[in-house]
Amino acid sequence: MGLKKLLNFLSSAPEKKPITNRKEVEKKYQYWRFRIFYSIYIGYVFFYFTRKSFTFAMPLIAEDLNLSMSELGLIGTALYLSYGFSKVIGGVLSDYANPQYFMAFGLFMTGVSNFFFGLVDSYWLFFAIWVFNGFFQGWGWPPCTKQLTYWFAKQERGWWWGIKSTSHNVGGALIPLIIAGVAGSYGWRYSMFFAGGISIFISLILLNRLRDVPSSMGLPPVEAYKDPKKKDLNLISPVRKSLPFKTLVKEVLNKPFVWYLSLSYLFIYIIRTACNDWLPLYLMKERGYTMILAASSITWFEIGGLFGMVVAGWCSDRFFSGKRALYMIYCTLALGLLIPMLWYQVFMNQYLEMSIIGLIGFFIFGPQVLVGLYAAELVDQRAACSANGFAGMFAYFGAAITGYPMGKIIDFWGWTGFFYALIFSLFICFILYFIMISQSRSFQFETKMPIEPSPS
Template sequence: MSEEDIDVSEAGDLEGEDTVEQSDNQAVIKKDEEEETYQMSFSSYQLFLFVSCYLAYAVLLYNRKSFTFSLPFVIMEEYFSSYEIGLILSAQTFTYSISKFFFSWASDHYSPKALLAGGLFFSGFVMLAFSDQEDWSNIMILVAANGLAQGMGWPAVTKMIRAWFPPTQFGMWFAFLSTASNVVSGIGPVVAQGLGSSYGWRMGMQLPAALSMIAALIIPSSTWNAPSDVGYEDQLTMFGKTNGHWSDLAGSEFMMFLISTYCLLFVVKTSCQDWGQIYLLQERGLTAQSASSYLYAMEVGGLVGCITLGALTDFMIKRGFYAGTGKSPRLAAVQFCVAACCLFLNLFLFTIDPDTSKFYMTMLGFMMGYCMYGAISLLVTIAVEVAPIHMTGSAHGAIGMAACVGAVVAGFPINYIAKNWDWFTAFMGINFMSILTFVIVVAGKDINATFVQKGGPKKIKTVILKKAGAHF
């Protein structure tokens, strides 16, 4: 064979190798493009679901608070007495607490999106009927029914968010979801005032009721219980996922630790929120403007705290902080927030006088809200994460009951102390609770967070999202 033939043969081989290599590169590029397309598609589902849940919960919350937002016009028209208004609000709160506890369990066994749609529709229907009632007995029945319908919403929304977002994202998105309460509390009174001035207080209830019923028709097609509903594999697949019991939660030391911490912290937060202005006015001699700036700053601080702490702890989990230690970065953040809460509450008690600047009051209120709301949001996030995915609703229900107990303690008992002694004594009791909360948080940091079910530990299998690429 001549040298020319050898050169031609070698050139052919090299050309063939280049063709194969080029083909392989094109295949890799095509595969990467497909994975990116799938990833974007899954992210789009996540975003669409979150927006739907956020708006649905905001409408449901607005519907529940619509009577409260319309109270100035109700009182002005003297349609109800103060005693009757108190009964209405108490009846709704009582039935809502019971309903939320029950439907937290139900969300573990039935379709969350069906519960959310049902809650929206029945709540809207009931409040629409309420706004047209004259008979007192019918009003009380409808108010109680609205409280029952409202309990379907939050557990269902929490369940869906937990199913769609991994631990490295869940904290931030759950924190964003929690801001719906702040948004509604800020916008609701303004809308109610405009409607009440132009059309009467009943219109302030009829509009959110109608929006709630419309949202109920949209929710079934705009939300999904889990990624598997749209062809993706679920993030967590549980073996034997329907045999959880409330007794399993009660047997978890870590869950009891979270519940007790949450209850005490909720007493502190609610007391500062409900009675803080009165303390500043009557005990410290501040002006109404300075006292109101404290409350406004506390709400803003809470909004910022929920979002930033959720995002920060997500980042810490993603970067592997505390990896291999068995401890959660979220719990470390809770410890920091509770310690800071004790500090700012003492400043609130001992550094304020009539000459205190408005800037100081605003910053103090902001930091108190940041720490209190932030810690509360993180505790709920931890409770939902630590429980097996088939019992996240039940875990949230247990935390919700702790909040109800905390709200009750922050009401009449605190007011009773202030009435028989003074507001400073009442807030010293609140300060003691904040210190006790810090002691519990520090003492419980080493409690085993593993959830153990009857018959042995529950196995949890992490499943990679094949279509999404699992690049979290």
């Protein structure tokens, strides 16, 4: 398939004649919102599945092929960097694409990369395949952004976005159970075959289940559907003509708040990924925890994060009227208390410390989920995926910093340096959110797309 044919295949579906019967619109919206939501949820679980499969097969890969920890770590860093760049590329492409095909194709290619990873023995082939995988990982979240932006109105979007974001946690919970289980029983190659094969299968389900935005099905914009006062639906959906590329880039890069959010995302991911990757080692080395107990801290961290994402979305809708930065600054204040409590070992009880780690997960995953949502809401709806992808690029640069650079900080300054890095990152987030709140009165939060009357 040539590049031109591929782009034509992925392009947005044409608009259909608008449906003006209110009951028919409500019936179709209720059905398709549910179907599209569970489809993108399941789909993203398996994007995460194919992203983290290597992590849990890594000990057996190292033993089988005699690879060093630094060699394995370089593969992981390469994934983060290629995924970070792909978030931008995937975001821009997704603004012009049909999410039905875009997400399915991306998952199909990540499945293929996992499958081929299990076939090779060369270190540099491992490296190249995992960079390839990282590129198509960036095709997962942008179509989810597009579906959530077009099928769910702003006043409810935080709740649905929060629920959708728990797919990370579901995927993260399934991976160690399944991949480690298959690898332990049949070898690491079969674990990669399994991850690849099931993801290819799920991609075919996505192709069947998903659809493009509402106007491609003759439906009015979701704001009209959610507003019961609008009895007359004799209007066309928001203008679907894609923004010219230069206009799209300006729409994202000329918004100061998008830059503030993106920079904050980098530091949010430093805190989140550092906790995820380094806390078990800290608890073993400094607190005398067993390996199993230290590893269970991440379970508490993820459980706290799961609830934190849902509550963040719901609270920012219900109590903060969509003012996401206000909720995020409260989260940074809470983390400003919790992280030093863990550092200074305020509670010498292991169960209380696990509770603190769970609360840290709760308050760090809240801003994490809201940054991407907020970035998408700040721009023209037709640039939502690009804005989300731009912010996401910064996030995975932050994740990359927690690998080799964070290791060097710990080598030079010990765990004091580790906690100083977390507190510094938290301080930067607080400053950025404070600036946003102070400037928000003069800023238009969401650029709405024009709505034109239907042609007579």
